Amino acid sequence: MRWLALRLGAQPWLPRFAPVIVGLDKGLQRVTRGRIDLLRFAGLPELLLQVPGRRTGILRSTPLLCIPQGEGWLVAGSNWGAPEPPAWVANLLAADEPLVTFRGHTVAADARLLSGLERDEAWEHMLQTWPNYAKYAARTGRELPVIRLTSR
Numbered sequence: 357m358r359w360l361a362l363r364l365g366a367q368p369w370l371p372r373f374a375p376v377i378v379g380l381d382k383g384l385q386r387v388t389r390g391r392i393d394l395l396r397f398a399g400l401p402e403l404l405l406q407v408p409g410r411r412t413g414i415l416r417s418t419p420l421l422c423i424p425q426g427e428g429w430l431v432a433g434s435n436w437g438a439p440e441p442p443a444w445v446a447n448l449l450a451a452d453e454p455l456v457t458f459r460g461h462t463v464a465a466d467a468r469l470l471s472g473l474e475r476d477e478a479w480e481h482m483l484q485t486w487p488n489y490a491k492y493a494a495r496t497g498r499e500l501p502v503i504r505l506t507s508r
Contacts, residue, residue: 361398365488368495371436381419391460395421400485403429403505406455406462407447418444422458423482428465428506429456430478437495445501456505463507470502478502 364370381394385404395402403422408415422429433445448454448467456465470478479502483489493500 357397358399361395361400362486362488365486366491368437371438374436378419382417385417385419385457389460390457390462393419395419401429401458403431404457405431405444405448405505406457407444407451409443410447410450416444416447418442420444421486422505423485424458425478425481425504426506428504429458430482431503431505432479432482432489432492433501433503434489434492435496437492439496439498441498441501445503448503453508454505456507465505465507468504468506470504475502478504 377394381402382404385393390404393402393404401422401424403420405418405420406415407418420431422431433441435442449469451467454465454467455462479489482502489500
């Protein structure tokens, strides 16, 4: 199923369906307490990020493709190649104690925006799992933020 996810993820029309896809994924994770998610069906790693909105303080849950690395995860603020970064990036960087649910286990996490050589190395590593990140970056023209999440 991974080949199908890679093919669909590359389509320029897919972001139009993002609200439906994300809503289904959130519902599935809620019902299974984070043990099952849409990307796992496709053989891809996914986490559920929970951070409060920086203006409202309301806890927001966002399913994200992730790249496990050591004791943490790499995530990209791709927003499916949209011109603006996703709201969760600013919320995450402003959050005191973000929560990450990965394979049914929830942990408090630290988040660090990567830059320079460290970002470049992480980016190349991420492309091995999801080559469509390169298409998203080309589509948007902005440098996609790469964030390392580590469990506390």
